[in-house]
Amino acid sequence: MEDTIAAISTPVGKGAVSIIRISGTDSLEVAKKLFHSKSLFYDKILPRFMYLGNFDIDDNEKEKCLMVYFKAPFSYTGEDIVEFQLHGGTFVTQKMLERILNNGARLAMPGEFSRRAFENGKISLDEAESIIDEINAQSEGELKASLMQSRGQLKVKIEKLQNELTECIAKIEATLDYPEEDFEKSAKEEIIKTVEKCKDQIQSFIQNSQRSQYLKNGINVAIVGSPNVGKSSLMNALIGEDISIVTDIEGTTRDMLSASTNYKMIRINYIDTAGIRETENKVEKIGIEKSKKSAQEADVVLFVLDGSRNMSQEDRDIEKSVKKFKNVIKIVNKIDKKRILPKMDNEIEISAVNKKNIEKIEEEIYKIVIEDKIDFNKQIITSERQLEILKTCQSLINQILQNKNQSMDIIALLIKKLWNELGKITGKSENEEIIDMIFSKFCLGK
Ligand SMILES: Nc1nc2c(ncn2[C@@H]2O[C@H](COP(=O)(O)OP(=O)(O)OP(=O)(O)O)[C@@H](O)[C@H]2O)c(=O)[nH]1
Ligand SMILES: [Mg+2]
Incomplete structure (x- = not known):
């Protein structure tokens, strides 16, 4: 079981409201020790209900704040979450966090909430990356691009390609089992068609993404x-x-x-x-x-x-x-x-x-x-990492097409490689390294 983590989820020093988030099995246990409200009975707590009460900063001091509980799996991380919302400044917020950390939670690492959300199937890798972009977005256009991504559209499209490739692999395996000439020939034709379709799609993703660099970096004049x-x-x-x-x-x-x-x-x-x-x-x-x-x-x-x-x-x-x-x-x-x-x-x-x-x-x-060149309604890729992956896919596809006269097992190998590469965007190719890399870019509390 995962341990319970906590962090301040709002930017340091900015805004009138601060949010402290606790996630994990012991979230409520921790809250129980520190937050009290006349209307709140911990054994009968209502999820998604705001409770107004007092948080014990220390023996003498209390801070008035709101508490809300999200019951697993219906929360951002998919775990039990407790959030405190307060009007206090940096000092009070820090103090409250300290209390929470001394009462059963540990400080979350950067991106850990989102990582748990990913691990519990709440968000895709693609969505996680766009959350980073949202946090760092400097212009509205850039934000729009990453919001589009956070709706997971790229993931959906790429997953579809992956599924079609899976079918290809199944077909190839069938031809290896029944190596009759005719069957192999027609299977191959279908496979090449699918690969060509992949090629077109990926090319259009890449093109759109190069334009979207203007959204990210601005236009240099x-x-x-x-x-x-x-x-x-x-x-x-x-x-x-x-x-x-x-x-x-x-x-x-x-x-x-x-x-x-x-x-x-x-x-x-x-x-x-x-x-x-x-x-x-x-x-x-x-x-x-x-x-x-x-x-x-x-x-x-x-x-x-x-x-x-x-x-x-x-x-x-x-x-x-x-x-x-x-x-x-x-x-x-x-x-x-x-x-x-x-x-x-x-x-x-x-x-x-x-x-x-x-x-x-x-x-x-x-x-x-910009005009006529960027279609905001089209899928826009803002992440450098995704662009690199798509380029690798492009060269794998070219390899497949160049080798289409080779034996089926060579083609199968290349298609599996392509499938795995696409999986680096959808999260459907269990590679811990990539996942670590993405979540390490998050800031604390997200
Ligand atoms: N009447 C008029 N004078 C202008 C206008 N724009 C610039 N000037 C004048 O033209 C002179 C040169 O202006 P700058 O903006 O320094 O020109 P620049 O092209 O940056 O010059 P360098 O840095 O030396 O290459 C100044 O005396 C300005 O006041 C304008 O629209 N109308
Ligand atoms: Mg000048």
Whole structure:
């Protein structure tokens, strides 16, 4: 039997309400020693019923709080759970936990509640991982992705694939028992069909997941252009704060500076860079190299021009070098001044100092990176681990297809491997190591 564990389940120092959770066979026994209420008789306690009462902090001091009992197996962990909810701050909460730990429970390890939930069949591995993501989610989009996962949709789909593969394995075993030519041939055809179907599904999971990386990491946007066109002014306008130095001296920005904002649930990370030009200045040169590199690595490049003058040779050189990037937005700045620069296709006119049309840039970034590309209603994979597994599956599938003319036992071996690999997502391939790894990423109390 598992021992009884306890921890504070709410984030330290945040929020008005704290929750202490106890899980295990002795949960009620522990509570009985410490919590008293006129309406509560421990031998007749009602599960899922809130009891208001007092918790003995020590001999003289009591803390008013709520207690609720979840009877096994109808609880998060599948075990008996007792939860205390209190309004006290960090100190009182800590004190209560200490009392609980001195009265029959031990401190839970990070992720231990969820691990027990998994072990008792309450959540799948897939759901457990998404709980970690929910806890760590930074933007709403990211949260949505992990919520989708926590409904276990990926697990359901992958389990289905696993079941189909199980049938394949059964078929192969049958052909080994009855090695008549015809039977083997038709079985093989069916097996290859199933494997091809797996291939398509997994490919679409992977594709969607690569897009969903934007949800997780945000979109990286490099602001490039020649000196003095107003890159830093634009950066400040986008962020809504004066974080980058602006002067009328060419070559003001020497080092890269990045800052983020949220737009429609997505984080956008802007990188202000040094104006690109020929220079002998050593520091500026390094800055320019960094600019070029950040443009290469960015998801979107904002190519900024000064609308109040014609294109310089430098502008033209930069234009040429950004042409090879896939998402480039031409920004014509300083439209508060008289426009000299000829009109171009697909440009966005702005005034960084007057903060005019800044939102158009955000809209455009969102449009070219996110719209039509991420379908929030589709399965989105946010976990790096799951993506790696799916990639391994992909290469196993390719191996199977390449070896389809080999003997049945070779194919069977590869299909079993594939089945096991998929099981690392559904939890249907008893591998302790993976399970340990996932739950170790949880924080205490979850
Ligand atoms: N009239 C007008 N002036 C602007 C605008 N945006 C920037 N400027 C001016 O242009 C000059 C250069 O601005 P910065 O933002 O420092 O330009 P930069 O591209 O970052 O320059 P470097 O860092 O040197 O490459 C400053 O004097 C700004 O005040 C604008 O929209 N309208
Ligand atoms: Mg600058």
